[in-house]
Amino acid sequence: MGTRARQGVWVAGIVCVLAIIAIGASPGLSAAPDFPQKGRPITIIVPNAPGGINDMTARLVAPIMEKEFGTPVQVVNKPGAATLLGLTEVALAKPDGHTLLVLGLGNLTAYLDPDRNAAPQVRELQPVAAHNVDVGAVVVNAQSPYRTVKELVDAAKATPAGLKAATDGLLGSDHLASLQFMQKTGTSFKLVHFDGGGPATTAVAGGHVDVRIGKVGSVYAMTKSGKVRVIGVTDKRRSKYAPDTPTMEEQGWPNYTYYNYTGFAAPKGTPRAIVDAVSRVVQKAVESEEAKKRLDGVALIGQFMGPEEFTALWKNMEATIEPLLREAKKQQ
Incomplete structure (x- = not known):
């Protein structure tokens, strides 16, 4: 790193x-x-x-x-x-x-x-x-139609009611990361605050929300079990724990870490x-x-x-x- x-x-x-x-x-x-x-x-x-x-x-x-x-x-x-x-x-x-x-x-x-x-x-x-x-990660349900961050961003911009994003708590790290994501991508999500990263990821896995702007480590167990999928990482290089997932920079958002x-x-x-x-x-x-x-x-x-x-x-x-x-x- x-x-x-x-x-x-x-x-x-x-x-x-x-x-x-x-x-x-x-x-x-x-x-x-x-x-x-x-x-x-x-x-x-x-x-x-x-x-x-x-x-x-x-x-x-x-x-x-x-x-x-x-x-x-x-x-x-x-x-x-x-x-x-x-x-x-x-x-x-x-x-x-x-x-x-x-x-x-x-x-x-x-x-x-x-x-x-x-x-x-x-x-x-x-x-x-x-x-x-x-490292930060953009996480969706394993069955989500969004395979890339661009697809997620395009859907968010085309949905007047707004897609739902889970956070690990009001004013927590996910909350601020989600605001940063929205600023960088020009999108707006309905933020749903949970009591911790575990419940937030569970909500993504259950299809109750569309995305979580979380961290690779905090979703790793559910990624391995196939319940959620990481579609973007906020690093200059790809994560060894999600080697097939391109970085935000690779997907068109430079200097986003x-x-x-x-x-x-x-x-x-x-x-x-x-x-x-x-x-x-x-x-x-x-x-x-x-x-x-x-x-x-x-x-x-x-x-x-x-x-x-x-x-x-x-x-x-x-x-x-x-x-x-x-x-x-x-x-x-």
């Missing part, structure tokens, strides 16, 4: 991104003095319920972090308020590397939405490292030595055989980014999401 994320990224994340900060050093890792603090565990907060990409990522990294830093590492799920509960807990934590966050960059809507009244510290979270990425990166973040003010130490652990976790196997099983791609590159991606995504959020609110 290389450096493709620098342009037009936004995951569904969304935003498809993770945040985590770390702790101490091991013999092989040069870190800040007094980190980790003796007798104190490292806590990785997941702002979602167990299961899903954020949770899986945290649990892939935790045992490697525990080994490298020589201190217990615990994963704690803190769902609530559309991930804002978990993000806030980390943002307000002491910046000593003992409280980290893992999230998809699509979760940034939790604090970018002004109506959610997020604490100002949440917007100042320190990006640490990216771990994996999920959309990804959901998952990574780690820490509270503002975390010493750079600690940030770097945690980042190196994340890199080691990305390169582990266990991570490669687990990620491949759910159609995710391991992609490490250090603090500078991940921060640039994070800021790019904020700039992408904010105008889409404003547009989404106009339609509420």
